[in-house]
Amino acid sequence: MAAKPRVATASLCGCFGCHMSLLDIDERILQLVDLxxxxxxxxxxxxxxxxxxxxxxEGGVANxxxxxxxxxxxxxxxxxVAVGACAVNGGIPAMRNQFSLAECLRESYCxxxxxxxPGIPNDPEIPLLLNQVHPIHEVVAIDYFLPGCPPSADAIWTFLTELLEGRPIAFPYTQVHFD
Ligand code: SF4
Known part of the structure; x- marks a missing residue:
């Protein structure tokens, strides 16, 4: 039997909402574990x-x-794959980009x-913040972008199953309209 595809996920500067949406596929998680x-x-x-x-x-690049x-x-x-608005375009965390990092730190901690x-934390174990939050495609090449905040569980399911089964990814309209 051929080995099953290996899948990894990570949350960078995000809220874990995209991971929660993945879990919202509910009982289909059992099918996913089979795949x-x-x-x-x-x-x-x-x-x-x-x-x-x-x-x-999931998430943009902030540190x-x-x-x-x-x-x-x-x-x-x-x-x-960039999953969700934060990974695709920086999303909500990138709202800080209109201010300098010093202004953000002063507002948050002082x-x-x-x-x-008041006092800005400077423990060496805290990852160094970047001046701006970046979408992930500005740091590495990305193969697919799955928009939404978060993408719905059904959209994630469609994307994963079509990709894993080698089919062209075709979303029903109900999964990609936001009006
Ligand atoms: Fe959270 Fe939305 Fe960003 Fe996903 S896209 S990590 S749900 S804020």
């Missing part, structure tokens, strides 16, 4: 990444650790409403 083997993903809590057929990336994780996914995954004990 693929999960590698590194928050769904299994596996922390190390092996060679994979498919990588799904040095995001860059490192994304580059490793690109190295290890034959096909890499001057903002409700701040007690």
């Amino acid at each position: 693929v083997t999960f590698d590194r993903t928050p769904l299994t809590d596996i922390k190390t990444l092996g060679d994979c057929d498919l990588g799904l990336i 040095a650790e995001n860059v490192e994780v994304l580059r490793e996914f690109r190295r290890r995954c034959k096909t890499l 001057d903002g409403v409700g701040v007690h004990n």
Whole structure:
């Protein structure tokens, strides 16, 4: 029997809503487990990444650790997919791009409403923030873009099953209209 495709997922600068939408496929998760083997993903809590057929990336690129994780996914995954608005175009986290990083840090940790004990954290274990939040295609080459905030569970299911079965990906209109 041929080995099942290996799938990895990661959340960079996102809210985990896209992963939650993946879980919203409900009982179809059992079919998915029959179709693929999960590698590194928050769904299994596996922390190390092996060679994979498919990588799904949620979230934009906001810090040095995001860059490192994304580059490793690109190295290890034959096909890499931007899942959701944050990965596709920066999404909500990229709203900070209209301000300087210094302004964002001052507002969050010093001057903002409700701040007690003002002071910008500088623990070396905290990943270095980038000046701007980037969509993932600005850092590595991406094979597919799956828009939505988040993409619906049905759209994720259509995308995964068609891709894994080698068919052209064709979404029904109900899965891709946002009006
Ligand atoms: Fe969350 Fe929306 Fe970004 Fe997905 S696209 S990580 S749901 S904010």
